[in-house]
Amino acid sequence: MGPAALSLLPMSDSPIAGLDRTQLLVLYHSLVVTRAAEERLEVLHKQGHVTGEVYSSLGQEAGAVGAAFALDRRTDGTGDFLAPTVRAAGALFLFGGELVDFFRQYMARATGPTGGKEASVHWVDFQKGIVGPVSPLGTMLEVMAGITLSFKVRGEPRVGIVFYGDAASSTGAWHEGLNFSAVQRCPLILMVEANQWMFSTATTMNTRVQSFTDKAAGYGIGSESVDGTDIVAVYEAVSRAAKRARAGEGTQMVELSYYRRLDYVQHDPQESVDPDELAMWEGRDPISLFERRVLEEGWAEEPELEEIRGRAEEDCRLAAEQAVSEPVPYGPEAVKGIYTDTVTPHPWTRTDEPDKRATSELKT
Numbered sequence: 001m002g003p004a005a006l007s008l009l010p011m012s013d014s015p016i017a018g019l020d021r022t023q024l025l026v027l028y029h030s031l032v033v034t035r036a037a038e039e040r041l042e043v044l045h046k047q048g049h050v051t052g053e054v055y056s057s058l059g060q061e062a063g064a065v066g067a068a069f070a071l072d073r074r075t076d077g078t079g080d081f082l083a084p085t086v087r088a089a090g091a092l093f094l095f096g097g098e099l100v101d102f103f104r105q106y107m108a109r110a111t112g113p114t115g116g117k118e119a120s121v122h123w124v125d126f127q128k129g130i131v132g133p134v135s136p137l138g139t140m141l142e143v144m145a146g147i148t149l150s151f152k153v154r155g156e157p158r159v160g161i162v163f164y165g166d167a168a169s170s171t172g173a174w175h176e177g178l179n180f181s182a183v184q185r186c187p188l189i190l191m192v193e194a195n196q197w198m199f200s201t202a203t204t205m206n207t208r209v210q211s212f213t214d215k216a217a218g219y220g221i222g223s224e225s226v227d228g229t230d231i232v233a234v235y236e237a238v239s240r241a242a243k244r245a246r247a248g249e250g251t252q253m254v255e256l257s258y259y260r261r262l263d264y265v266q267h268d269p270q271e272s273v274d275p276d277e278l279a280m281w282e283g284r285d286p287i288s289l290f291e292r293r294v295l296e297e298g299w300a301e302e303p304e305l306e307e308i309r310g311r312a313e314e315d316c317r318l319a320a321e322q323a324v325s326e327p328v329p330y331g332p333e334a335v336k337g338i339y340t341d342t343v344t345p346h347p348w349t350r351t352d353e354p355d356k357r358a359t360s361e362l363k364t
């Protein structure tokens with residue numbers, strides 16, 4: 001259920017960033033749904049239902065949600081396009097990615113968008129404008145440069161948005177893709193998830209720039225850095241970037257400045273993190289900050305926010321329950337849609353018959 005369904009009286013007329021009360025509550029709903037979905041994923045992982053990695057966007061939710069909310073999201077294939085990362089689930093949901101599909105993907109269900117072939121957000125739905133990422137870091141900039149070049153060539157007023165981790169910004173693909181996109185003036189918005197970490201390596205070990213906007217300057221594109229914990233600031237920055245890109249000003253960059261509060265994935269012990277630094281960022285939780293603002297400015301009262309939170313958690317519980325009850329693919333089904341002309345087994349794949357003599361000797 002979206003918050004628009006709540007029958008409550010408007011409490012104030014003065015908008016935040018030109019957003020009305022209903023829109024503010026949709027933003028809130030998107031934030032809490034993202035957190036609830038990722039928390040549910042953690043439970044499913046502990047229960048053994050998710051056998052791959054579990055990624056979390058804890059502390060980064062406002063970056064994904066605020067950015068996606070600034071775009072033209074449609075389900076008929078005519079809207080803006082999104083390439084998310086694993087830490088941009090909030091954007092995926094706003095672009096129409098279903099909760100149940102999110103859980104199906106992570107549990108590799110046959111019913112999921114990729115039929116159980118992979119286990120996170122790598123799925124595609126062109127009607128909704130969702131382009132799931134390929135894994136080599138940096139390459140989605142090139143893919144999205146191509147997609148948005150097609151918007152430009154056809155004279156369509158559409159833009160693309162592509163999310164990246166700060167590590168991805170040091171790959172060759174990122175630089176080549178960015179240069180191409182900048183030169184061709186592709187209507188593409190780069191969202192750099194500057195969360196200060198890549199695995200257990202600090203971003204300062206990966207780049208000399210203080211801000212990724214310095215890299216944008218090197219390619220002659222517009223950019224701004226924004227507090228990634230402030231959903232309203234993100235929404236405004238991406239709205240400006242989208243306006244510029246739609247007006248023919250070409251590729252834009254928005255740097256989301258925030259912190260990866262959890263480990264890279266659930267098994268990373270986070271040994272390199274300074275506890276005081278972490279505590280400081282916990283104090284800047286994007287959901288708490290937005291809640292405080294909405295309440296202080298009289299846009300909502302605590303009981304309605306509580307109702308939205310309760311709904312989000314229940315929706316996630318039900319969607320997860322449904323996905324759990326569904327099957328994984330039957331073996332031969334799992335390879336449907338995979339094309340290759342040469343089958344190259346991994347070097348560790350056994351190609352010879354096992355030595356029966358050795359086995360029987362072992363038994364005696």
Ligand SMILES: Cc1ncc(C[n+]2csc(CCOP(=O)(O)OP(=O)(O)O)c2C)c(N)n1
Nearest residue numbers: 087135136137165166167168195197198199
């Ligand atoms: C070209 C390439 N090199 C290495 C990897 C392995 N890898 C996957 S995620 C990751 C770190 C990602 O860090 P960042 O981009 O900052 O994202 P974050 O986890 O902080 O969200 C690496 C090195 C990869 N996928 N692609």
Ligand SMILES: [Mg+2]
Nearest residue numbers: 165166197198
């Ligand atoms: Mg990072």
